[in-house]
Amino acid sequence: MSPRKSPTQGSVRIGISGWRYAPWRGVFYPGDLPQRRELEYASRCFSSIEINGTFYSLQRPESFRQWHDETPDDFVFAIKGSRYLTHLRRLRDVDTPLASFFASGLLALGSKLGPILWQLPPSFRFDPERLRAFFELLPKDTGQALRLARRRDVALMKGRSVLSIDRERPLRHALEVRHTSFCVPECAQLLREYNIALVVADTAGRWPFVGEVTADFLYLRLHGDEELYASGYDDEALDNWARRIATWRRGGQPRDMPRIxxxxxxxVPRDVYCYFDNDAKVRAPFDAQGLEKRVGG
Known part of the structure:
Protein backbone atom coordinates (compact mmCIF):
# COMPACT_ATOMS: atom_id res chain seq x y z
CA MET A 1 0.00 0.00 0.00
CA SER A 2 1.90 3.03 -1.26
CA PRO A 3 1.78 6.38 0.57
CA ARG A 4 0.09 9.27 -1.18
CA LYS A 5 2.09 12.37 -2.03
CA SER A 6 1.69 15.47 -4.17
CA PRO A 7 3.69 18.70 -4.63
CA THR A 8 1.44 20.45 -2.10
CA GLN A 9 1.13 17.63 0.43
CA GLY A 10 3.51 15.36 2.27
CA SER A 11 3.21 11.58 2.14
CA VAL A 12 1.29 9.63 4.77
CA ARG A 13 2.19 6.20 6.14
CA ILE A 14 -0.19 4.54 8.57
CA GLY A 15 0.63 1.28 10.28
CA ILE A 16 1.04 -0.70 13.48
CA SER A 17 3.63 -1.03 16.22
CA GLY A 18 4.91 -4.59 16.00
CA TRP A 19 3.18 -7.42 14.18
CA ARG A 20 3.69 -10.63 16.14
CA TYR A 21 0.88 -10.91 18.69
CA ALA A 22 -0.77 -14.23 19.53
CA PRO A 23 -4.29 -12.74 20.07
CA TRP A 24 -4.23 -11.39 16.50
CA ARG A 25 -4.12 -14.88 15.02
CA GLY A 26 -7.49 -15.88 13.65
CA VAL A 27 -8.79 -12.32 14.19
CA PHE A 28 -6.63 -10.05 12.05
CA TYR A 29 -4.44 -12.77 10.60
CA PRO A 30 -6.22 -15.64 8.82
CA GLY A 31 -6.43 -18.69 11.05
CA ASP A 32 -4.43 -20.84 8.64
CA LEU A 33 -1.62 -18.29 8.13
CA PRO A 34 1.77 -19.63 9.33
CA GLN A 35 3.37 -17.40 11.94
CA ARG A 36 6.45 -16.98 9.76
CA ARG A 37 4.29 -15.21 7.14
CA GLU A 38 2.69 -12.64 9.45
CA LEU A 39 5.03 -9.81 8.44
CA GLU A 40 4.49 -10.63 4.78
CA TYR A 41 0.73 -10.41 5.34
CA ALA A 42 0.78 -7.24 7.48
CA SER A 43 3.11 -5.41 5.11
CA ARG A 44 0.55 -5.85 2.34
CA CYS A 45 -2.09 -4.21 4.56
CA PHE A 46 0.00 -1.22 5.69
CA SER A 47 2.68 0.98 4.17
CA SER A 48 4.79 1.01 7.32
CA ILE A 49 5.34 -0.92 10.56
CA GLU A 50 7.20 0.12 13.68
CA ILE A 51 9.77 -2.46 14.82
CA ASN A 52 9.74 -2.51 18.62
CA GLY A 53 11.97 -5.56 19.20
CA THR A 54 14.95 -3.23 18.67
CA PHE A 55 13.92 -1.44 21.87
CA TYR A 56 14.43 -4.51 24.03
CA SER A 57 17.63 -5.96 22.59
CA LEU A 58 20.08 -5.72 19.71
CA GLN A 59 18.72 -7.62 16.74
CA ARG A 60 20.87 -9.60 14.33
CA PRO A 61 21.69 -8.69 10.72
CA GLU A 62 19.88 -11.76 9.39
CA SER A 63 16.65 -10.52 10.97
CA PHE A 64 16.89 -7.14 9.26
CA ARG A 65 17.69 -8.81 5.94
CA GLN A 66 14.70 -11.11 6.32
CA TRP A 67 12.40 -8.20 7.16
CA HIS A 68 13.68 -6.36 4.10
CA ASP A 69 13.07 -9.32 1.80
CA GLU A 70 9.58 -10.15 3.10
CA THR A 71 8.11 -6.69 2.50
CA PRO A 72 7.12 -4.75 -0.66
CA ASP A 73 9.62 -2.51 -2.44
CA ASP A 74 7.96 0.73 -1.31
CA PHE A 75 7.54 -0.39 2.31
CA VAL A 76 9.19 1.49 5.20
CA PHE A 77 10.07 0.41 8.74
CA ALA A 78 10.24 2.74 11.70
CA ILE A 79 12.82 1.58 14.26
CA LYS A 80 12.42 1.96 18.00
CA GLY A 81 15.75 2.91 19.57
CA SER A 82 17.39 0.79 22.23
CA ARG A 83 16.16 1.18 25.80
CA TYR A 84 19.75 0.52 26.91
CA LEU A 85 20.53 4.03 25.69
CA THR A 86 17.30 5.76 26.77
CA HIS A 87 16.27 3.94 29.96
CA LEU A 88 19.42 2.35 31.40
CA ARG A 89 22.13 4.81 30.32
CA ARG A 90 19.59 7.63 30.22
CA LEU A 91 21.49 9.12 27.24
CA ARG A 92 24.77 9.38 29.19
CA ASP A 93 28.02 7.99 27.75
CA VAL A 94 26.25 6.34 24.82
CA ASP A 95 28.80 6.86 22.05
CA THR A 96 29.82 3.20 21.71
CA PRO A 97 26.38 1.68 22.48
CA LEU A 98 24.83 3.97 19.86
CA ALA A 99 27.44 2.85 17.34
CA SER A 100 26.68 -0.80 18.14
CA PHE A 101 22.97 -0.14 17.67
CA PHE A 102 23.52 1.21 14.16
CA ALA A 103 25.93 -1.62 13.38
CA SER A 104 23.40 -4.29 14.36
CA GLY A 105 21.67 -4.41 10.98
CA LEU A 106 19.61 -1.25 10.45
CA LEU A 107 21.65 -0.38 7.37
CA ALA A 108 20.65 -3.69 5.75
CA LEU A 109 17.13 -2.25 5.34
CA GLY A 110 18.38 0.11 2.63
CA SER A 111 15.56 2.25 1.27
CA LYS A 112 13.16 0.66 3.77
CA LEU A 113 14.86 2.29 6.76
CA GLY A 114 12.46 4.96 7.97
CA PRO A 115 12.39 7.19 11.06
CA ILE A 116 14.06 6.14 14.29
CA LEU A 117 12.05 6.58 17.48
CA TRP A 118 13.73 7.42 20.78
CA GLN A 119 11.32 6.93 23.69
CA LEU A 120 12.31 8.39 27.05
CA PRO A 121 11.14 6.91 30.39
CA PRO A 122 8.49 8.74 32.44
CA SER A 123 11.08 9.74 35.06
CA PHE A 124 13.33 11.46 32.51
CA ARG A 125 13.05 15.24 32.93
CA PHE A 126 13.86 17.83 30.31
CA ASP A 127 17.64 18.29 30.37
CA PRO A 128 18.67 20.45 27.40
CA GLU A 129 22.41 19.86 27.83
CA ARG A 130 22.09 16.08 27.94
CA LEU A 131 19.66 16.08 25.02
CA ARG A 132 21.88 18.32 22.93
CA ALA A 133 24.86 16.04 23.52
CA PHE A 134 22.78 13.05 22.36
CA PHE A 135 21.37 14.88 19.34
CA GLU A 136 24.92 15.76 18.25
CA LEU A 137 25.67 12.02 18.06
CA LEU A 138 22.65 11.09 15.93
CA PRO A 139 23.50 10.49 12.27
CA LYS A 140 21.66 12.64 9.74
CA ASP A 141 22.11 10.19 6.89
CA THR A 142 23.18 6.60 6.28
CA GLY A 143 26.72 7.71 5.41
CA GLN A 144 27.10 9.21 8.88
CA ALA A 145 25.40 6.13 10.34
CA LEU A 146 27.96 3.89 8.65
CA ARG A 147 30.87 5.91 10.01
CA LEU A 148 29.28 5.77 13.46
CA ALA A 149 28.67 2.00 13.19
CA ARG A 150 32.37 1.43 12.57
CA ARG A 151 33.02 2.70 16.10
CA ARG A 152 30.96 -0.17 17.56
CA ASP A 153 31.97 -2.43 20.43
CA VAL A 154 33.99 -4.83 18.30
CA ALA A 155 33.95 -7.68 20.83
CA LEU A 156 30.20 -7.44 21.40
CA MET A 157 29.37 -7.10 17.71
CA LYS A 158 31.77 -9.71 16.33
CA GLY A 159 30.01 -11.61 13.55
CA ARG A 160 26.81 -9.59 13.90
CA SER A 161 27.48 -6.24 12.22
CA VAL A 162 26.42 -4.62 8.96
CA LEU A 163 29.04 -2.13 7.81
CA SER A 164 27.98 -1.23 4.30
CA ILE A 165 25.30 0.84 2.55
CA ASP A 166 23.95 0.88 -1.00
CA ARG A 167 23.99 4.70 -1.06
CA GLU A 168 23.59 7.69 1.21
CA ARG A 169 20.01 8.37 2.30
CA PRO A 170 18.70 10.92 4.82
CA LEU A 171 17.75 9.70 8.28
CA ARG A 172 14.99 11.01 10.50
CA HIS A 173 14.70 10.89 14.29
CA ALA A 174 11.72 11.33 16.61
CA LEU A 175 11.58 11.80 20.38
CA GLU A 176 8.73 10.49 22.55
CA VAL A 177 8.67 12.15 25.98
CA ARG A 178 6.73 11.13 29.05
CA HIS A 179 7.39 13.89 31.57
CA THR A 180 5.59 17.23 31.72
CA SER A 181 8.87 19.14 32.11
CA PHE A 182 9.27 18.81 28.32
CA CYS A 183 6.21 20.97 27.74
CA VAL A 184 8.17 24.21 27.45
CA PRO A 185 9.09 26.34 24.41
CA GLU A 186 12.80 25.62 24.95
CA CYS A 187 12.18 21.95 24.22
CA ALA A 188 10.40 22.66 20.93
CA GLN A 189 13.13 25.09 19.89
CA LEU A 190 15.88 22.55 20.64
CA LEU A 191 14.13 19.86 18.62
CA ARG A 192 13.65 22.24 15.68
CA GLU A 193 17.35 23.07 15.76
CA TYR A 194 18.13 19.39 15.10
CA ASN A 195 15.06 18.64 12.94
CA ILE A 196 13.84 16.01 15.41
CA ALA A 197 10.10 15.35 15.60
CA LEU A 198 8.35 15.57 18.94
CA VAL A 199 6.14 12.49 18.91
CA VAL A 200 2.40 13.15 19.07
CA ALA A 201 1.48 10.47 21.62
CA ASP A 202 -2.13 9.71 22.51
CA THR A 203 -1.83 7.85 25.84
CA ALA A 204 -5.31 8.06 27.41
CA GLY A 205 -4.13 11.06 29.45
CA ARG A 206 -1.22 9.17 31.07
CA TRP A 207 1.61 11.23 29.53
CA PRO A 208 1.92 14.59 27.72
CA PHE A 209 -0.32 15.06 24.69
CA VAL A 210 1.29 17.69 22.47
CA GLY A 211 0.92 18.44 18.77
CA GLU A 212 3.95 20.68 18.29
CA VAL A 213 5.58 20.63 14.85
CA THR A 214 9.36 20.50 15.34
CA ALA A 215 10.66 18.81 12.17
CA ASP A 216 9.98 18.33 8.48
CA PHE A 217 7.77 15.34 9.37
CA LEU A 218 5.25 14.24 12.00
CA TYR A 219 5.44 11.03 14.03
CA LEU A 220 2.22 9.86 15.71
CA ARG A 221 1.81 7.00 18.20
CA LEU A 222 -1.78 6.18 19.11
CA HIS A 223 -1.77 4.04 22.25
CA GLY A 224 -5.51 4.29 22.99
CA ASP A 225 -7.61 7.34 23.80
CA GLU A 226 -9.49 5.96 26.83
CA GLU A 227 -7.55 2.89 28.03
CA LEU A 228 -3.80 2.70 27.45
CA TYR A 229 -2.80 0.01 24.92
CA ALA A 230 -6.32 -1.39 24.87
CA SER A 231 -9.15 0.93 23.84
CA GLY A 232 -10.00 1.35 20.20
CA TYR A 233 -10.81 4.51 18.26
CA ASP A 234 -14.43 5.06 17.23
CA ASP A 235 -15.53 6.70 13.99
CA GLU A 236 -15.47 10.20 15.44
CA ALA A 237 -11.95 9.75 16.81
CA LEU A 238 -10.66 8.38 13.51
CA ASP A 239 -12.32 11.24 11.64
CA ASN A 240 -10.52 13.70 13.94
CA TRP A 241 -7.14 12.07 13.38
CA ALA A 242 -7.69 12.02 9.63
CA ARG A 243 -8.49 15.75 9.71
CA ARG A 244 -5.37 16.51 11.74
CA ILE A 245 -3.17 14.46 9.42
CA ALA A 246 -4.62 16.27 6.42
CA THR A 247 -3.71 19.60 8.04
CA TRP A 248 -0.18 18.54 9.01
CA ARG A 249 0.64 17.12 5.59
CA ARG A 250 -0.34 20.44 3.98
CA GLY A 251 2.01 22.26 6.37
CA GLY A 252 -0.68 23.54 8.73
CA GLN A 253 -1.27 23.21 12.47
CA PRO A 254 -4.54 21.62 13.73
CA ARG A 255 -6.34 24.08 15.97
CA ASP A 256 -7.46 21.42 18.44
CA MET A 257 -3.95 20.14 19.26
CA PRO A 258 -2.22 21.40 22.45
CA ARG A 259 1.01 23.29 21.82
CA ILE A 260 4.00 24.33 23.92
CA VAL A 268 5.62 23.55 4.08
CA PRO A 269 4.27 20.10 3.20
CA ARG A 270 5.25 17.48 5.78
CA ASP A 271 5.30 13.71 5.72
CA VAL A 272 3.29 11.97 8.42
CA TYR A 273 3.99 8.59 10.03
CA CYS A 274 1.26 7.18 12.25
CA TYR A 275 1.40 3.94 14.26
CA PHE A 276 -1.31 2.32 16.35
CA ASP A 277 -0.05 0.70 19.56
CA ASN A 278 -3.41 -0.28 21.10
CA ASP A 279 -2.73 -3.96 20.46
CA ALA A 280 -3.98 -5.58 23.67
CA LYS A 281 -7.53 -6.15 22.40
CA VAL A 282 -6.69 -6.51 18.71
CA ARG A 283 -7.81 -2.99 17.89
CA ALA A 284 -4.56 -1.66 16.37
CA PRO A 285 -4.71 -3.25 12.91
CA PHE A 286 -8.38 -2.46 12.37
CA ASP A 287 -8.03 1.12 13.62
CA ALA A 288 -5.05 1.57 11.30
CA GLN A 289 -7.10 0.30 8.37
CA GLY A 290 -9.97 2.60 9.35
CA LEU A 291 -7.70 5.64 9.44
CA GLU A 292 -6.04 4.60 6.17
CA LYS A 293 -9.43 4.59 4.44
CA ARG A 294 -10.23 8.06 5.76
CA VAL A 295 -6.90 9.54 4.76
CA GLY A 296 -7.06 7.83 1.38
CA GLY A 297 -10.50 9.17 0.79
Whole structure:
Protein backbone atom coordinates (compact mmCIF):
# COMPACT_ATOMS: atom_id res chain seq x y z
CA MET A 1 0.00 0.00 0.00
CA SER A 2 1.90 3.03 -1.26
CA PRO A 3 1.78 6.38 0.57
CA ARG A 4 0.09 9.27 -1.18
CA LYS A 5 2.09 12.37 -2.03
CA SER A 6 1.69 15.47 -4.17
CA PRO A 7 3.69 18.70 -4.63
CA THR A 8 1.44 20.45 -2.10
CA GLN A 9 1.13 17.63 0.43
CA GLY A 10 3.51 15.36 2.27
CA SER A 11 3.21 11.58 2.14
CA VAL A 12 1.29 9.63 4.77
CA ARG A 13 2.19 6.20 6.14
CA ILE A 14 -0.19 4.54 8.57
CA GLY A 15 0.63 1.28 10.28
CA ILE A 16 1.04 -0.70 13.48
CA SER A 17 3.63 -1.03 16.22
CA GLY A 18 4.91 -4.59 16.00
CA TRP A 19 3.18 -7.42 14.18
CA ARG A 20 3.69 -10.63 16.14
CA TYR A 21 0.88 -10.91 18.69
CA ALA A 22 -0.77 -14.23 19.53
CA PRO A 23 -4.29 -12.74 20.07
CA TRP A 24 -4.23 -11.39 16.50
CA ARG A 25 -4.12 -14.88 15.02
CA GLY A 26 -7.49 -15.88 13.65
CA VAL A 27 -8.79 -12.32 14.19
CA PHE A 28 -6.63 -10.05 12.05
CA TYR A 29 -4.44 -12.77 10.60
CA PRO A 30 -6.22 -15.64 8.82
CA GLY A 31 -6.43 -18.69 11.05
CA ASP A 32 -4.43 -20.84 8.64
CA LEU A 33 -1.62 -18.29 8.13
CA PRO A 34 1.77 -19.63 9.33
CA GLN A 35 3.37 -17.40 11.94
CA ARG A 36 6.45 -16.98 9.76
CA ARG A 37 4.29 -15.21 7.14
CA GLU A 38 2.69 -12.64 9.45
CA LEU A 39 5.03 -9.81 8.44
CA GLU A 40 4.49 -10.63 4.78
CA TYR A 41 0.73 -10.41 5.34
CA ALA A 42 0.78 -7.24 7.48
CA SER A 43 3.11 -5.41 5.11
CA ARG A 44 0.55 -5.85 2.34
CA CYS A 45 -2.09 -4.21 4.56
CA PHE A 46 0.00 -1.22 5.69
CA SER A 47 2.68 0.98 4.17
CA SER A 48 4.79 1.01 7.32
CA ILE A 49 5.34 -0.92 10.56
CA GLU A 50 7.20 0.12 13.68
CA ILE A 51 9.77 -2.46 14.82
CA ASN A 52 9.74 -2.51 18.62
CA GLY A 53 11.97 -5.56 19.20
CA THR A 54 14.95 -3.23 18.67
CA PHE A 55 13.92 -1.44 21.87
CA TYR A 56 14.43 -4.51 24.03
CA SER A 57 17.63 -5.96 22.59
CA LEU A 58 20.08 -5.72 19.71
CA GLN A 59 18.72 -7.62 16.74
CA ARG A 60 20.87 -9.60 14.33
CA PRO A 61 21.69 -8.69 10.72
CA GLU A 62 19.88 -11.76 9.39
CA SER A 63 16.65 -10.52 10.97
CA PHE A 64 16.89 -7.14 9.26
CA ARG A 65 17.69 -8.81 5.94
CA GLN A 66 14.70 -11.11 6.32
CA TRP A 67 12.40 -8.20 7.16
CA HIS A 68 13.68 -6.36 4.10
CA ASP A 69 13.07 -9.32 1.80
CA GLU A 70 9.58 -10.15 3.10
CA THR A 71 8.11 -6.69 2.50
CA PRO A 72 7.12 -4.75 -0.66
CA ASP A 73 9.62 -2.51 -2.44
CA ASP A 74 7.96 0.73 -1.31
CA PHE A 75 7.54 -0.39 2.31
CA VAL A 76 9.19 1.49 5.20
CA PHE A 77 10.07 0.41 8.74
CA ALA A 78 10.24 2.74 11.70
CA ILE A 79 12.82 1.58 14.26
CA LYS A 80 12.42 1.96 18.00
CA GLY A 81 15.75 2.91 19.57
CA SER A 82 17.39 0.79 22.23
CA ARG A 83 16.16 1.18 25.80
CA TYR A 84 19.75 0.52 26.91
CA LEU A 85 20.53 4.03 25.69
CA THR A 86 17.30 5.76 26.77
CA HIS A 87 16.27 3.94 29.96
CA LEU A 88 19.42 2.35 31.40
CA ARG A 89 22.13 4.81 30.32
CA ARG A 90 19.59 7.63 30.22
CA LEU A 91 21.49 9.12 27.24
CA ARG A 92 24.77 9.38 29.19
CA ASP A 93 28.02 7.99 27.75
CA VAL A 94 26.25 6.34 24.82
CA ASP A 95 28.80 6.86 22.05
CA THR A 96 29.82 3.20 21.71
CA PRO A 97 26.38 1.68 22.48
CA LEU A 98 24.83 3.97 19.86
CA ALA A 99 27.44 2.85 17.34
CA SER A 100 26.68 -0.80 18.14
CA PHE A 101 22.97 -0.14 17.67
CA PHE A 102 23.52 1.21 14.16
CA ALA A 103 25.93 -1.62 13.38
CA SER A 104 23.40 -4.29 14.36
CA GLY A 105 21.67 -4.41 10.98
CA LEU A 106 19.61 -1.25 10.45
CA LEU A 107 21.65 -0.38 7.37
CA ALA A 108 20.65 -3.69 5.75
CA LEU A 109 17.13 -2.25 5.34
CA GLY A 110 18.38 0.11 2.63
CA SER A 111 15.56 2.25 1.27
CA LYS A 112 13.16 0.66 3.77
CA LEU A 113 14.86 2.29 6.76
CA GLY A 114 12.46 4.96 7.97
CA PRO A 115 12.39 7.19 11.06
CA ILE A 116 14.06 6.14 14.29
CA LEU A 117 12.05 6.58 17.48
CA TRP A 118 13.73 7.42 20.78
CA GLN A 119 11.32 6.93 23.69
CA LEU A 120 12.31 8.39 27.05
CA PRO A 121 11.14 6.91 30.39
CA PRO A 122 8.49 8.74 32.44
CA SER A 123 11.08 9.74 35.06
CA PHE A 124 13.33 11.46 32.51
CA ARG A 125 13.05 15.24 32.93
CA PHE A 126 13.86 17.83 30.31
CA ASP A 127 17.64 18.29 30.37
CA PRO A 128 18.67 20.45 27.40
CA GLU A 129 22.41 19.86 27.83
CA ARG A 130 22.09 16.08 27.94
CA LEU A 131 19.66 16.08 25.02
CA ARG A 132 21.88 18.32 22.93
CA ALA A 133 24.86 16.04 23.52
CA PHE A 134 22.78 13.05 22.36
CA PHE A 135 21.37 14.88 19.34
CA GLU A 136 24.92 15.76 18.25
CA LEU A 137 25.67 12.02 18.06
CA LEU A 138 22.65 11.09 15.93
CA PRO A 139 23.50 10.49 12.27
CA LYS A 140 21.66 12.64 9.74
CA ASP A 141 22.11 10.19 6.89
CA THR A 142 23.18 6.60 6.28
CA GLY A 143 26.72 7.71 5.41
CA GLN A 144 27.10 9.21 8.88
CA ALA A 145 25.40 6.13 10.34
CA LEU A 146 27.96 3.89 8.65
CA ARG A 147 30.87 5.91 10.01
CA LEU A 148 29.28 5.77 13.46
CA ALA A 149 28.67 2.00 13.19
CA ARG A 150 32.37 1.43 12.57
CA ARG A 151 33.02 2.70 16.10
CA ARG A 152 30.96 -0.17 17.56
CA ASP A 153 31.97 -2.43 20.43
CA VAL A 154 33.99 -4.83 18.30
CA ALA A 155 33.95 -7.68 20.83
CA LEU A 156 30.20 -7.44 21.40
CA MET A 157 29.37 -7.10 17.71
CA LYS A 158 31.77 -9.71 16.33
CA GLY A 159 30.01 -11.61 13.55
CA ARG A 160 26.81 -9.59 13.90
CA SER A 161 27.48 -6.24 12.22
CA VAL A 162 26.42 -4.62 8.96
CA LEU A 163 29.04 -2.13 7.81
CA SER A 164 27.98 -1.23 4.30
CA ILE A 165 25.30 0.84 2.55
CA ASP A 166 23.95 0.88 -1.00
CA ARG A 167 23.99 4.70 -1.06
CA GLU A 168 23.59 7.69 1.21
CA ARG A 169 20.01 8.37 2.30
CA PRO A 170 18.70 10.92 4.82
CA LEU A 171 17.75 9.70 8.28
CA ARG A 172 14.99 11.01 10.50
CA HIS A 173 14.70 10.89 14.29
CA ALA A 174 11.72 11.33 16.61
CA LEU A 175 11.58 11.80 20.38
CA GLU A 176 8.73 10.49 22.55
CA VAL A 177 8.67 12.15 25.98
CA ARG A 178 6.73 11.13 29.05
CA HIS A 179 7.39 13.89 31.57
CA THR A 180 5.59 17.23 31.72
CA SER A 181 8.87 19.14 32.11
CA PHE A 182 9.27 18.81 28.32
CA CYS A 183 6.21 20.97 27.74
CA VAL A 184 8.17 24.21 27.45
CA PRO A 185 9.09 26.34 24.41
CA GLU A 186 12.80 25.62 24.95
CA CYS A 187 12.18 21.95 24.22
CA ALA A 188 10.40 22.66 20.93
CA GLN A 189 13.13 25.09 19.89
CA LEU A 190 15.88 22.55 20.64
CA LEU A 191 14.13 19.86 18.62
CA ARG A 192 13.65 22.24 15.68
CA GLU A 193 17.35 23.07 15.76
CA TYR A 194 18.13 19.39 15.10
CA ASN A 195 15.06 18.64 12.94
CA ILE A 196 13.84 16.01 15.41
CA ALA A 197 10.10 15.35 15.60
CA LEU A 198 8.35 15.57 18.94
CA VAL A 199 6.14 12.49 18.91
CA VAL A 200 2.40 13.15 19.07
CA ALA A 201 1.48 10.47 21.62
CA ASP A 202 -2.13 9.71 22.51
CA THR A 203 -1.83 7.85 25.84
CA ALA A 204 -5.31 8.06 27.41
CA GLY A 205 -4.13 11.06 29.45
CA ARG A 206 -1.22 9.17 31.07
CA TRP A 207 1.61 11.23 29.53
CA PRO A 208 1.92 14.59 27.72
CA PHE A 209 -0.32 15.06 24.69
CA VAL A 210 1.29 17.69 22.47
CA GLY A 211 0.92 18.44 18.77
CA GLU A 212 3.95 20.68 18.29
CA VAL A 213 5.58 20.63 14.85
CA THR A 214 9.36 20.50 15.34
CA ALA A 215 10.66 18.81 12.17
CA ASP A 216 9.98 18.33 8.48
CA PHE A 217 7.77 15.34 9.37
CA LEU A 218 5.25 14.24 12.00
CA TYR A 219 5.44 11.03 14.03
CA LEU A 220 2.22 9.86 15.71
CA ARG A 221 1.81 7.00 18.20
CA LEU A 222 -1.78 6.18 19.11
CA HIS A 223 -1.77 4.04 22.25
CA GLY A 224 -5.51 4.29 22.99
CA ASP A 225 -7.61 7.34 23.80
CA GLU A 226 -9.49 5.96 26.83
CA GLU A 227 -7.55 2.89 28.03
CA LEU A 228 -3.80 2.70 27.45
CA TYR A 229 -2.80 0.01 24.92
CA ALA A 230 -6.32 -1.39 24.87
CA SER A 231 -9.15 0.93 23.84
CA GLY A 232 -10.00 1.35 20.20
CA TYR A 233 -10.81 4.51 18.26
CA ASP A 234 -14.43 5.06 17.23
CA ASP A 235 -15.53 6.70 13.99
CA GLU A 236 -15.47 10.20 15.44
CA ALA A 237 -11.95 9.75 16.81
CA LEU A 238 -10.66 8.38 13.51
CA ASP A 239 -12.32 11.24 11.64
CA ASN A 240 -10.52 13.70 13.94
CA TRP A 241 -7.14 12.07 13.38
CA ALA A 242 -7.69 12.02 9.63
CA ARG A 243 -8.49 15.75 9.71
CA ARG A 244 -5.37 16.51 11.74
CA ILE A 245 -3.17 14.46 9.42
CA ALA A 246 -4.62 16.27 6.42
CA THR A 247 -3.71 19.60 8.04
CA TRP A 248 -0.18 18.54 9.01
CA ARG A 249 0.64 17.12 5.59
CA ARG A 250 -0.34 20.44 3.98
CA GLY A 251 2.01 22.26 6.37
CA GLY A 252 -0.68 23.54 8.73
CA GLN A 253 -1.27 23.21 12.47
CA PRO A 254 -4.54 21.62 13.73
CA ARG A 255 -6.34 24.08 15.97
CA ASP A 256 -7.46 21.42 18.44
CA MET A 257 -3.95 20.14 19.26
CA PRO A 258 -2.22 21.40 22.45
CA ARG A 259 1.01 23.29 21.82
CA ILE A 260 4.00 24.33 23.92
CA UNK A 261 5.50 26.99 21.63
CA UNK A 262 3.19 29.53 20.02
CA UNK A 263 5.63 30.41 17.26
CA UNK A 264 4.37 29.50 13.79
CA UNK A 265 6.44 26.75 12.11
CA UNK A 266 7.26 27.24 8.46
CA UNK A 267 4.24 26.28 6.35
CA VAL A 268 5.62 23.55 4.08
CA PRO A 269 4.27 20.10 3.20
CA ARG A 270 5.25 17.48 5.78
CA ASP A 271 5.30 13.71 5.72
CA VAL A 272 3.29 11.97 8.42
CA TYR A 273 3.99 8.59 10.03
CA CYS A 274 1.26 7.18 12.25
CA TYR A 275 1.40 3.94 14.26
CA PHE A 276 -1.31 2.32 16.35
CA ASP A 277 -0.05 0.70 19.56
CA ASN A 278 -3.41 -0.28 21.10
CA ASP A 279 -2.73 -3.96 20.46
CA ALA A 280 -3.98 -5.58 23.67
CA LYS A 281 -7.53 -6.15 22.40
CA VAL A 282 -6.69 -6.51 18.71
CA ARG A 283 -7.81 -2.99 17.89
CA ALA A 284 -4.56 -1.66 16.37
CA PRO A 285 -4.71 -3.25 12.91
CA PHE A 286 -8.38 -2.46 12.37
CA ASP A 287 -8.03 1.12 13.62
CA ALA A 288 -5.05 1.57 11.30
CA GLN A 289 -7.10 0.30 8.37
CA GLY A 290 -9.97 2.60 9.35
CA LEU A 291 -7.70 5.64 9.44
CA GLU A 292 -6.04 4.60 6.17
CA LYS A 293 -9.43 4.59 4.44
CA ARG A 294 -10.23 8.06 5.76
CA VAL A 295 -6.90 9.54 4.76
CA GLY A 296 -7.06 7.83 1.38
CA GLY A 297 -10.50 9.17 0.79
Missing amino acids: DKGAPER
